[in-house]
Amino acid sequence: MGEKADVWQGTLALMVLKTLESMGPLHGYGIARRIEQISGDLLTVNYGTLYPALLKLEQDGFIESEWGVSDNNRRAKFYKLTRAGGKQVQRETQEWEQTQAILAKFLGVRGEES
Amino acid sequence: MRRLRGWLKRLAGTWDRDRRDAELAAELESHVQMHIDEKVRAGMTPERARRDALLRLGGIEQTKEAYRRQRSLPFLDALLQDLRFAVRTLAIRPGFPAIAILTLALGIGATTAVFSVVDRVLFRSLPYPQDERLVSFGVKAPFEGMEFMLAPEYAVLRGQNVPFESMTSLTPGGSDCDITEQNPVRLRCAVVESTFLSTFRIHPVLGRDFVREDNNPGSPQVALLSYGLWKSRFAGDPNITGKVLSVNGKPVQIVGVLPGTFEMPNLAPVDMLLPQVWDQAALDRNNPRVVLRAFARLKPSVTINQATAGLQPWFQDSLRFVPPQFRAEVSLRIRSLRDRQIEDSRVGAWVLFGAVLAVLLLACTNVANLLLVRTAGRQRELAVRAALGATRARLARQTLTESLLLALLGGIAGCGLAYALLQMFVSIAPEGIVRLRQASLDFRVLIFCFAVSLISGLLFGVAPALSKPAAESLAGRNTSATARGIFRHALVAGQVAASVILLTGAGLLLRSLWKIQNVPTGLEAQHVVTTQITLAEHRYPEMTQQLAFFEQVETRLSRIPGVEMVGLSDTLPPSGGEQATFYASIEVPGRPRLAEGTGGMVGWRMVTPNYFPALGIKVIRGRFFTEQDRAPTENPVILSESLAERMFPKEDPLGKMLRFQTLEHQGPWRTVIGIVANVKNNGLISNSDPEFYVPWKNDPEGYVGRAFVIFRTSLNTATIVPWARAEIGGVDPTVPVEFATMGARVGKLSDRPRFNAVLLCLFAGMGVGLAALGWYGVVSFFVSQRTQEIGVRMALGATPQGVLKMVLFDVARWTAAGATLGLIGAWFCTRLLRSLLFEVEAHDPLLLGGALLTLVVVAFLAAWIPARRAAAVDPMVALRYE
Numbered sequence: 001m002g003e004k005a006d007v008w009q010g011t012l013a014l015m016v017l018k019t020l021e022s023m024g025p026l027h028g029y030g031i032a033r034r035i036e037q038i039s040g041d042l043l044t045v046n047y048g049t050l051y052p053a054l055l056k057l058e059q060d061g062f063i064e065s066e067w068g069v070s071d072n073n074r075r076a077k078f079y080k081l082t083r084a085g086g087k088q089v090q091r092e093t094q095e096w097e098q099t100q101a102i103l104a105k106f107l108g109v110r111g112e113e114s
Numbered sequence: 115m116r117r118l119r120g121w122l123k124r125l126a127g128t129w130d131r132d133r134r135d136a137e138l139a140a141e142l143e144s145h146v147q148m149h150i151d152e153k154v155r156a157g158m159t160p161e162r163a164r165r166d167a168l169l170r171l172g173g174i175e176q177t178k179e180a181y182r183r184q185r186s187l188p189f190l191d192a193l194l195q196d197l198r199f200a201v202r203t204l205a206i207r208p209g210f211p212a213i214a215i216l217t218l219a220l221g222i223g224a225t226t227a228v229f230s231v232v233d234r235v236l237f238r239s240l241p242y243p244q245d246e247r248l249v250s251f252g253v254k255a256p257f258e259g260m261e262f263m264l265a266p267e268y269a270v271l272r273g274q275n276v277p278f279e280s281m282t283s284l285t286p287g288g289s290d291c292d293i294t295e296q297n298p299v300r301l302r303c304a305v306v307e308s309t310f311l312s313t314f315r316i317h318p319v320l321g322r323d324f325v326r327e328d329n330n331p332g333s334p335q336v337a338l339l340s341y342g343l344w345k346s347r348f349a350g351d352p353n354i355t356g357k358v359l360s361v362n363g364k365p366v367q368i369v370g371v372l373p374g375t376f377e378m379p380n381l382a383p384v385d386m387l388l389p390q391v392w393d394q395a396a397l398d399r400n401n402p403r404v405v406l407r408a409f410a411r412l413k414p415s416v417t418i419n420q421a422t423a424g425l426q427p428w429f430q431d432s433l434r435f436v437p438p439q440f441r442a443e444v445s446l447r448i449r450s451l452r453d454r455q456i457e458d459s460r461v462g463a464w465v466l467f468g469a470v471l472a473v474l475l476l477a478c479t480n481v482a483n484l485l486l487v488r489t490a491g492r493q494r495e496l497a498v499r500a501a502l503g504a505t506r507a508r509l510a511r512q513t514l515t516e517s518l519l520l521a522l523l524g525g526i527a528g529c530g531l532a533y534a535l536l537q538m539f540v541s542i543a544p545e546g547i548v549r550l551r552q553a554s555l556d557f558r559v560l561i562f563c564f565a566v567s568l569i570s571g572l573l574f575g576v577a578p579a580l581s582k583p584a585a586e587s588l589a590g591r592n593t594s595a596t597a598r599g600i601f602r603h604a605l606v607a608g609q610v611a612a613s614v615i616l617l618t619g620a621g622l623l624l625r626s627l628w629k630i631q632n633v634p635t636g637l638e639a640q641h642v643v644t645t646q647i648t649l650a651e652h653r654y655p656e657m658t659q660q661l662a663f664f665e666q667v668e669t670r671l672s673r674i675p676g677v678e679m680v681g682l683s684d685t686l687p688p689s690g691g692e693q694a695t696f697y698a699s700i701e702v703p704g705r706p707r708l709a710e711g712t713g714g715m716v717g718w719r720m721v722t723p724n725y726f727p728a729l730g731i732k733v734i735r736g737r738f739f740t741e742q743d744r745a746p747t748e749n750p751v752i753l754s755e756s757l758a759e760r761m762f763p764k765e766d767p768l769g770k771m772l773r774f775q776t777l778e779h780q781g782p783w784r785t786v787i788g789i790v791a792n793v794k795n796n797g798l799i800s801n802s803d804p805e806f807y808v809p810w811k812n813d814p815e816g817y818v819g820r821a822f823v824i825f826r827t828s829l830n831t832a833t834i835v836p837w838a839r840a841e842i843g844g845v846d847p848t849v850p851v852e853f854a855t856m857g858a859r860v861g862k863l864s865d866r867p868r869f870n871a872v873l874l875c876l877f878a879g880m881g882v883g884l885a886a887l888g889w890y891g892v893v894s895f896f897v898s899q900r901t902q903e904i905g906v907r908m909a910l911g912a913t914p915q916g917v918l919k920m921v922l923f924d925v926a927r928w929t930a931a932g933a934t935l936g937l938i939g940a941w942f943c944t945r946l947l948r949s950l951l952f953e954v955e956a957h958d959p960l961l962l963g964g965a966l967l968t969l970v971v972v973a974f975l976a977a978w979i980p981a982r983r984a985a986a987v988d989p990m991v992a993l994r995y996e
Contacts, residue, residue, distance in 0.1 A: 029145045046170075049180065070144075076145075
């Protein structure tokens, strides 16, 4: 587990939103597991930080929660994306891509010089 | 927007925490279960799976804590927690918070009530735009308290380059006018120049302002209505302008309505504004007849001093028309409108304000002291909390919350008290305290009130909050008692000092009041009833009609059984307002006139023969007037004792001749027929002027449209007044008549000093009470802290008397220090009171001594109770205290 990276601060929210967008309503444990799977188990989610992050997204109005029953018959709180959350995913995705592009160029320049 | 929404959600998250906690617990439990399920499916034992789940979660409790921090506002959470804790700790021992809140309420309540009064007098702007540029200006002469202008001089000034943006004038006196059509009513009218409203920047709510032409003689008469009159008599008729009213029998056209907030600059009540009309004769500089009150708006950035300098050339020029011997006593005066309005109230207002600030200070130090004592008592608890990991900031916040809570509660109670006090002030206040009746607890004052309570809360909250609990306190020993003990004692000594000052001031005003109420007026006020009657000019245009009216009243009243003496006079002592002339204008045959100056004022009254016996004025030599003296050919005069002494110091005044000049004309030669005792004639406080009396005759010297009817009766007032009213009504039922006993008239004159004295006594009482409370608290604490030491002393042979002495000696030392300080303070502060005092020395040693003694006695009484407790300490119990 030592070579696995922790989820970076600030990116967790986007990952949660993206997960909910692609997977539909999901409970906390499911979201965490899904993020780990998509990263090819390269990322490990600190489950303790997941719940405050979910709460914050809910307070901001990006997601909604509802109690329901999971696949293996456990009562769980399910989160789902709101309309505002959908827009937020697009916005943040764009921003993220932009940042990435800039950083890529920057790194590219340094590569040429050295 | 999102941020705000999130913030609001978090705010909401502060409430209903139990349900939210339960929900979170359920969610986490389901999370852990799902984790376990998955791991078990992968082949782990349930125990290991659970351990793994908890590890990955980073601990259930930690997660919950992080979640809670996100759920609500941590700051608010802590605050609520602090508040709950504060309420709980205060409720355990309600004695302390009760005393603290009461003390604060007293301080804040008194301060707020007084501030709402003083605010109106000293600070609040007058109801005119840019009121700071408004001034009253004119000539100050010895015979008139307020500055005035003579119409011709005013007219000259109007044509010159003046430092004023605009100037205006009003005609003083003659305020009564009557609407003479159906429903006749007497109004208060003010006669003003056409520039009046524009100078004060007041705009009529309806119709137009006066214009210059309205002042011209011969132009149609116009008037502006007050808002009140417009609403009450004309039901707010929007088409009122242009309507013609009959005022004093003449047609007057209404051209506009004044705003509801309008107020005359001389604060006189007013129903209608009329324009001045001056003919050429009124503007003759050699024979000035019309007196004006002049006001102006200074040009921007011109100071009053610059304006005074600017008017000097005009003033010097106008002095040419003043008789040479008077010139030295005439001066030019320009002062702000506020200064003119509050003339007499100013000192009183500042004294009240000072006294009440002292009370507030006392209250705050008391609460500070109480809190210090309390914090010291809680050293152990604070030390335990510090040891358990509370940071110093957290502890400080807790302490501050507690003091702010107290301050707020005190502030709320204080506002209630302020309201009650203000009601009391208004109900006991005498006439003439400027704007007192308008004083109310408005928004500004409430803000002030809460600011005071919050600041006091912060002030006395910070000191205990900053002290770091020492580790030794855990042992229950008090280590720092001595150092802060000195501070505490110093605080109480300061209270003693402030109380000495307050007590001295209150004592001075009380003694002064006592002297005023017992000042010999020269009158026998008991069993005397008076009424002032003003005849409407349009009903009694001729002087003979006026005289006939009063003569009929005199005869009819004399017929009532039980009425012993009926007198008439144009004015009535002991308040001022009588007619007056210069001493220098009284001529005695064969004697040179006074070479220089006016010689001061000499008053005179026109009276009927029974005036003297009716008022109980004693004859000293000669005789009173008789009915024969009222014949047109007779010209006798009666002098007051002081005037006789001054005019004829070494001669017999009886039979001497004299004559005097009024503004109007030279009087006839008169023979002195009697000397009567001096009567107070300038109010109770000011020095009386010498005066003389001339008989009320058929060819009067002056105007008799307004006169006083005085009668002495053996019946009680309630019985006689309806009879007298009926008799006067028999002469003319339209004349309004209000009766007042002479006692009430005289009593009214001491209303103002009584008001000041009552308030200052109230505050002094509060001050002493607070100081006593302060000593009680400090000594109690001192004793409880030193119980152990006292026990040791007693075990080693100290007697209870010795212990008592030790405690009281400590109190005595600090009281003495405070009292000395107070004496020095009182020495300086009472000087400010000087203008409010009457025949009392500001540095009365007896009073200072009395105040000191009171304080010492109170201090000892307050210290006695806890000191007795110290003396009753059982050594065995005390030693086991640890």
